[in-house]
Amino acid sequence: QVRGAPAIALLGCLSLAVELAGGAGPQEDLGALEAFVGQRLGFLLSARPTAANLGREAQRLRGWLRKKVEETPGVTPQELRESIIEYIEGLLAKDRRDNRSIGAHGAEHILGGVPGGGPVTLLTHCNTGTLATAGYGTALGTGRDWGALGGMETQKRMGTGKRDTGWGHRVGTHGDTAPPAPPPAVVVGADRVAANGDVANKIGTFQLALAARHLRIPFYVAAPSSSCDPTLASGRLIPIEERPGTELTQLGGVLLAEPEVDVWNPAFDVTPHELITGGIITEWGEFPPSQL
Template identity: 60%
Template sequence: MALESIRYRRGSLSVLNQLLLPERIRYERVGGAERAWTVINSMEVRGAPAIALVACLSLAVELATGADAGAGTGGDGDAGTGAAGGTGAGGDVGGDANAGAGGDADAGADTSTGAGVGAGTDGDAGTGTSTGVGVDAGTGTGVGAGTGTDGDAGTGPSPGAEVAALEAFVQQRLRFLLTARPTAVNLLREAERLQELIRGWSRSPGITAPELRERIIEHIEGLLAKDRQDNESIGAYGAQDILRRVPPGATVTILTHCNTGSLATAGYGTALGIVRTLHAQGRLRRVLCTETRPYNQGSRLTAFELCHDHIPVTLIADSAAAAAMGEHRVDAVLVGADRVAANGDTANKIGTLALALAARHNRIPFYVAAPTSSLDPMVPNGSLIPMEERPGRELTHLQGLCLAPPGIDVWNPAFDVTPHDLITGGVVTERGVFPPGDVTRALSACAARGQ
């Protein structure tokens, strides 16, 4: 069975707590926007597509369960100062499972309530310098309770007022969720798209608040299937482009960084989606995955995910990547993206730039795999992409063990920017593979043709 980072049905959302992998598989309930903010900020869930999905689905849960009824639904006061990531969520969906080496789990082996989630974060999640935006509690505008019926003049807000209040509630919740992590653009793009749709729907003659609420929920629910479909298209386009560079029938070795698979998306993955396609075609020799310090997304997540799916993988230290490119005859380097600027400069997990430089030196094609929702045409180049800096403790400590002298000065950026001219393979999207400097224009042309 494939790993799932997100489990959703109407009115109910749970996410796989990725801080506990690979030792334990545990799903945490997300009952609304405040809990979604915490799981995103603490990196219980991570990956740009998954962040956008969890945030939007948490809003759908609130709407489905009536959380918008009642005025002043605020955004967890001063949320930008960061919430400790070790609280759990009132009982775990599916219980605790002890993951084996191959990823199989003994479901229900433990019924832990989720206390002490902060493995690797030690309760300091969210205190990074870029996340401290904060939203004052009580700024939201909810839909007033006790709405009047037709003809009961003065007993409650008019249908138009209810629609306006619902629109204001959604806008407030989206603003709050956007403060959780600033670099990944997918959530911003989805928030902008949803607000544009709501503005159009709210102007429909005779629309009521319940009708508008249903349209919003249906739109958000559709994002799950779209993400999976987009990832499969990315996999097909990327595999085709890599294989055209090697002799017919040859197998390839891929080097990847961080985690870009089912755990970072609704399923299948972006860069790992290409890996999965190559494997399914019998054309994958091996994957080399970096450990991806300091959060070890490569060793904890990518290695776990590939072992679970029986895909041949070798784990390497970050500092071994350049040597491995020659020693293991790497055919392509595949990474994901948190934001791609208009000129093709790409923000991704810290360490990506070093891989791109090593790939250029070794004349190995370097690819960025990302859905079009990761592209930000409003940002001209990578120097203008906001960069998140994580707490120093994430670098100096590992699961409570101190790895550095107490009080040492720490610089711990979560991302770096790879200039577009180092992305020599191209940017792989659900619409095709494009030269990085041309990706915005090419995708605009695709949209104009209705593709």
């Protein structure tokens, strides 16, 4: 399984490239090939309703494809097929560039607000590292740059922090209890950012933001601009994916709860923009939610 909104978007587009490279779709009819690509993109959009990245990349690809057909008279179906594959392969390099920019902007901004510089402790949530993107990371990408600028200790929730030792960081992993001491900053990723700065992310992000606000700890969101959805006025409009209830009522096929127990198991929650006190970090820089 693939986790991480940017990685899902890339995998979806690359799967289309693999199909086209293997000869799928119409071979002789230009319009039919364009329609085939549109149909495949429409199917991919149903895979992850909360994450914005896949929808944004699909929309951009559709727009690019339409422009390519209109502005290249005489283009053959084979030439168009090869151009689509080349375009999609370019998304990998772009995602890596964007991630590195997020890391650089985030590290510089956050470390600049820490008295005395590093080393510092980062508290994050869920998987926002290499495996969630094309190969660098979003929230944890800022951590990689922190190590280069001044050193970092990492505190992660959900037991996903052990891989960070490969970046030369001291790492502590804990469950849903409090970390040993309040960190100077919290940095998380995002699956979708609404126009007003509300953020949908892995379930548990909202309560972490509440705790950070109470302790006056800057709370940051690090995500590529493809995670931003200006068509949604607020987080109330973000569709929230729900996981099977059996994830909470069964373990290894063994029932842990009464059969009649109703379960609501959302995979994401929405953090209001007013709790994002540090800012939203994209490849373009760091912005207050109100200025995104």
